[in-house]
Amino acid sequence: MAGDIHTNNLDGIDLLRPLSAEERAAIARQCRWRHFQANELIIDHLGETRDAVFIVEGRVRVLSHSASGREISFDDIEAGGFFGEMSAIDGLPRSASVAAVEDGTLVAFLAPKPFQDLVTGHPDLAIAVMKRLCRVVRLTTDRIMELSTLGANNRVHAELLRLAKRGRMEGKAAVIAPIPVHADIASRVSTTRETVARVLSDLAKERLVERRADALVVRDVRRLEEMVEDVRGGA
DSSP, X not given: OBOOTTTOOOTTOGGGTTXXXXXXXXXXXXXXXXXXXXXXXXXXXXXXXXXXXXXXXXXXXXXXXXXXXXXXXXXXXXXXXXXXXHHHHHOOOOSSEEEESSTTEEEXXXXXXXXXXXXXXXXXXXXXXXXXXXXXXXXXXXXXXHHHXXXXXXXXXXXXXXXXXXXXXXXXXXXXXXXXXXXXXXXXXXXXXXXXHHHHHHHHHTTSEEEOSSOEEESOHHHHHHHHHXXXXXX
């Protein structure tokens, strides 16, 4: 469903916050707007599109599939974020697929040339894009090391720690909302839903995690971090 450029705006996009409202409005007018439903592909792995994509509403998932068809999830990106910058910069096919997680996810597609002009014309935006690319490299490196050196239980611990550090802190605890789906965690750490369920059950028995109606709480983030680092150090 095409959006209305008179009501759509990019004011909530973190990358564009250094710009004036007038500059953001000018970029919005250059964008192609579209709503997506849950599980609908926004871009496809090895696809030929090159647009950078801003997430205005909703949430998206970066993923791929193994030769056997098993889904492998890399990251979720919330409203205010962006993706697709690599193909917009280097002109090569997409390195992964991206699908909407929520119904009504609204995104804005910006063609490669306007995106390149935007970034090269604003050094602070260029630095922000480089920092995001650095984050992608670091995350990928961490996952490769975990898959190579850690057992499935420990990989679940490491993923839970990542989610906790992105959650809302309450003293020494972290609130992860919404509750992560077992299948989503499993696809990120290359294990099964049953393994994820068992690991979370064990952590609950140890009173390290607590399930609430609308969130999962890591009661002691530092303790979980020590568990992960102890295994990494001995791997």
